[in-house]
């Protein structure tokens with residue numbers, strides 16, 4: 404399987420509860436390497452731009468408010484099949500449907516406050532990584 408890179412975001416509900424290290428351990432235990440990472444405070448407009456694909460969804464405004472409500476940790480994960488592997492480690496979007504042992508099963512509070520985001524495909528991974536990081540910041 405090819406080595407891939409994917410964008411991960413540790414969301415405000417998790418940074419507020421000081422879960423960054425516990426979530427990073429899940430990635431590393433699964434063989435994903437954190438090759439870039441920064442803690443930042445998004446504005447609501449920046450969150451809206453990142454999630455523009457969801458603009459027409461009823462939860463869009465709530466999602467943007469939430470993502471700007473506290474710091475997030477943006478990171479790039481690298482590894483074999485990293486996009487799918489990260490989605491396995493995260494678990495289903497709704498924590499009620501997430502498999503035991505996944506990040507969302509263990510830590511997420513609700514479908515909206517679900518602790519982590521991960522890119523869903525190679526083209527979105529490339530766009531999402533470029534939203535947060537320059538090439539110089541990716542140290543594999």
Ligand code: CMP
Nearest residue numbers: 462465466496514515516517519520521
């Ligand atoms: P994420 O993987 O970051 O991609 C889009 C986000 O929208 C998703 O995780 C959830 O946090 C959020 N989301 C999806 N469905 C709902 C919903 N029904 N209500 C509130 N937020 C949602």
